Amino acid sequence: MRWLLRLIPYVNKYRGQFIVAWVCVILAGAFVMVSPLLIKFAIEFGLQPVRDADGRLTGLEGNERLLILGSAAIVAFAIARGLAAFGQQYLGETIGQNVAYDIRNRIYDNLQRLSFAYHDKVQTGQIMSRATQDVENIRIFFAMGLLRFSYIILMIVISIVGMLIINWQLALVSFISLPILAWRSIVTSRRLRPMWLQIQQNQAEMTQVAEEALTGIRVVKAFSREDFESKKFADAAKKQADLSYQAAMIQANNQPLLQGISAAQIGLTVGVGAWFVSRGSLQAQDVLTFTLWLNLLQLPIRTIGFMINIIARAISSAERVFELIDAQSAVQEKPGALPLTDVKGHVVFENVSFSYDNLSPVLSGVDIDAKPGQVIALLGPTGSGKSTIVNLIPRFYDVTEGRILIDGVDIRDVTIESLRKNIGIVQQDVFLFIGTIRDNIAYGKPDATQEEIERAAKAARIHDFIVSLPYGYDEWVGERGVTLSGGQKQRIAIARTLLLDPKILIFDDSTASVDTQTEFLIQQALQELMKGRTTFVIAQRLRTVMRADQIIVLDQGRIIQRGTHQELLQQEGLYRRIFELELKDQEEALGRAATPRAPAGADPALAERIRERVRSGDTDGLPPQLVERVRARLLAEGQAGGGA
Numbered sequence: 001m002r003w004l005l006r007l008i009p010y011v012n013k014y015r016g017q018f019i020v021a022w023v024c025v026i027l028a029g030a031f032v033m034v035s036p037l038l039i040k041f042a043i044e045f046g047l048q049p050v051r052d053a054d055g056r057l058t059g060l061e062g063n064e065r066l067l068i069l070g071s072a073a074i075v076a077f078a079i080a081r082g083l084a085a086f087g088q089q090y091l092g093e094t095i096g097q098n099v100a101y102d103i104r105n106r107i108y109d110n111l112q113r114l115s116f117a118y119h120d121k122v123q124t125g126q127i128m129s130r131a132t133q134d135v136e137n138i139r140i141f142f143a144m145g146l147l148r149f150s151y152i153i154l155m156i157v158i159s160i161v162g163m164l165i166i167n168w169q170l171a172l173v174s175f176i177s178l179p180i181l182a183w184r185s186i187v188t189s190r191r192l193r194p195m196w197l198q199i200q201q202n203q204a205e206m207t208q209v210a211e212e213a214l215t216g217i218r219v220v221k222a223f224s225r226e227d228f229e230s231k232k233f234a235d236a237a238k239k240q241a242d243l244s245y246q247a248a249m250i251q252a253n254n255q256p257l258l259q260g261i262s263a264a265q266i267g268l269t270v271g272v273g274a275w276f277v278s279r280g281s282l283q284a285q286d287v288l289t290f291t292l293w294l295n296l297l298q299l300p301i302r303t304i305g306f307m308i309n310i311i312a313r314a315i316s317s318a319e320r321v322f323e324l325i326d327a328q329s330a331v332q333e334k335p336g337a338l339p340l341t342d343v344k345g346h347v348v349f350e351n352v353s354f355s356y357d358n359l360s361p362v363l364s365g366v367d368i369d370a371k372p373g374q375v376i377a378l379l380g381p382t383g384s385g386k387s388t389i390v391n392l393i394p395r396f397y398d399v400t401e402g403r404i405l406i407d408g409v410d411i412r413d414v415t416i417e418s419l420r421k422n423i424g425i426v427q428q429d430v431f432l433f434i435g436t437i438r439d440n441i442a443y444g445k446p447d448a449t450q451e452e453i454e455r456a457a458k459a460a461r462i463h464d465f466i467v468s469l470p471y472g473y474d475e476w477v478g479e480r481g482v483t484l485s486g487g488q489k490q491r492i493a494i495a496r497t498l499l500l501d502p503k504i505l506i507f508d509d510s511t512a513s514v515d516t517q518t519e520f521l522i523q524q525a526l527q528e529l530m531k532g533r534t535t536f537v538i539a540q541r542l543r544t545v546m547r548a549d550q551i552i553v554l555d556q557g558r559i560i561q562r563g564t565h566q567e568l569l570q571q572e573g574l575y576r577r578i579f580e581l582e583l584k585d586q587e588e589a590l591g592r593a594a595t596p597r598a599p600a601g602a603d604p605a606l607a608e609r610i611r612e613r614v615r616s617g618d619t620d621g622l623p624p625q626l627v628e629r630v631r632a633r634l635l636a637e638g639q640a641g642g643g644a
């Protein structure tokens with residue numbers, strides 16, 4: 001119940017509308033319940049009995065004026081009731097929609113503020129279902145449940161009191177079936193409720209099966225699993241059809257029973273009422289009023305179970321929704337935090353340790369001193385903590401021990417927004433939003449001019465490609481837009497970051513393999529991007545590593561080596577092993593293939609293979625700089641290579 005009470009502030013905002021809606025409820029209830037009384041009075045006073053000399057009833061004499069007045073009053077009350085019902089429904093819906101709108105926005109705002117740590121733990125599907133289905137249950141509660149429940153209570157009270165006043169014995173007879181109707185309604189709703197939940201759940205599963213198969217259609221086709229996926233969907237769809245059929249059957253079985261009980265009750269009331277009339281203790285028009293009231297009373301009683309259901313669902317949904325709204329971010333801004341301004345880009349890690357779960361440390365005692373404009377390459381085996389280090393700088397997570405300083409200021413002392421505005425991030429998986437290319441480039445700076453956007457795109461070596469598209473910068477990307485290659489996406493991401501002009505840059509260099517031409521363009525774009533910025537790069541390529549001012553070698557969350565490429569090559573250790581295993585080929589290719597004759601100690605066969613590939617135009621996978629140098633050499637030797 002306390003969860004429903006927590007919804008009060010949300011409705012309080014619309015209290016004016018809510019009060020009017022309640023007045024409408026009272027009026028609609030009153031008008032509908034008074035109508036049988038009007039009929040009773042119209043008959044009682046509009047039709048006078050005519051008796052003979054012996055006092056026997058011979059007919060009725062109509063008082064036309066009273067009858068017309070009575071009929072007009074009935075019509076007027078019906079119209080008034082219609083207007084009140086309209087007001088109730090309209091305002092109920094409006095309040096419901098407004099409350100749902102506010103709650104959804106609260107949820108979304110909070111989700112945006114929550115740190116990575118929260119999103120690591122909670123499944124997106126769970127969040128989506130709370131933000132949609134649970135909020136919908138709360139909306140239905142306000143739109144229908146709450147007001148309709150009051151309406152039902154009002155109708156029940158008015159008719160029961162009215163019937164008891166007219167004739168309490170006949171009233172008691174008329175109430176016999178009411179507990180049975182209420183009981184049947186509650187029992188049926190209880191049976192239907194888990195089925196509806198299952199139907200809802202299955203609906204989500206069915207959508208997930210379809211979505212998964214459609215997003216992974218390439219994998220499905222590559223493994224010829226179309227039949228398997230079709231069957232998976234058919235099973236989910238069959239389950240949905242069966243459940244819906246069962247629910248419909250329960251409802252269909254219940255309906256005639258309820259109608260039968262209601263009709264039997266009316267028959268009993270009319271019969272007993274006629275008996276009272278024959279004994280002179282009740283007037284015929286009173287029996288008519290009774291029957292009409294009883295009819296009006298049975299309908300809401302039959303929907304009581306449905307109402308209870310709406311309320312129960314709203315309570316459990318409110319609990320789930322408030323869990324989302326109340327979720328606290330692990331990364332909090334200090335009260336009175338000042339904006340980070342005039343950043344030079346001096347980034348210092350002081351004895352930083354970090355753990356995702358507060359149990360097993362992922363980083364231990366990390367010290368880094370990145371001077372403004374320096375390139376810091378992070379190198380190490382998979383899982384050694386490279387991504388974790390860069391995620392700490394924009395405070396996607398907070399350090400567990402130690403501190404990170406930018407220009408001498410602890411990053412926890414500045415506003416999160418100003419901190420992140422000064423840090424540009426180019427991730428491995430570039431995410432493009434559904435929208436135009438212009439919107440995507442200007443994502444971090446929505447007020448950027450076309451000139452600024454184009455300047456950034458040119459520097460990122462993507463401008464020429466964009467203008468070659470039919471709609472240029474207005475071309476639609478993301479889902480249902482043009483399909484961009486990994487390299488094109490990455491250059492758009494670089495343009496997006498260039499536009500922000502951050503002093504600190506984080507770059508994940510572990511790009512999936514792209515063709516040589518694209519790699520060449522990306523490298524040029526990166527050169528532009530890194531100029532004058534302190535850059536942390538998760539390095540996979542020798543070129544990036546060699547260019548770095550400091551190479552930090554990590555293993556199991558600890559820095560085990562640091563220095564320049566040349567310094568580290570002199571030492572025994574992990575760097576040399578990585579170099580031998582992964583980077584050496586790249587160096588050999590870079591260093592030697594560009595010379596006509598390999599110097600002593602080089603592998604002439606490898607150099608010749610590369611020369612041959614460049615000559616034939618088969619340059620896929622070769623570093624573009626190398627290709628350029630080899631091609632220049634071949635040209636000089638008069639044996640120019642093919643290809644682009």
Ligand SMILES: Nc1ncnc2c1ncn2[C@@H]1O[C@H](COP(=O)(O)OP(=O)(O)OP(=O)(O)O)[C@@H](O)[C@H]1O
Binds near residue numbers: 356380
């Ligand atoms: N969100 C997370 N929640 C819990 N543990 C995590 C999370 N992200 C990473 N880890 C763990 O922390 C450790 C370091 O991971 P991290 O991603 O920083 O390594 P990495 O060096 O970047 O690896 P890779 O080169 O494979 O990307 C790993 O053991 C990983 O399993």
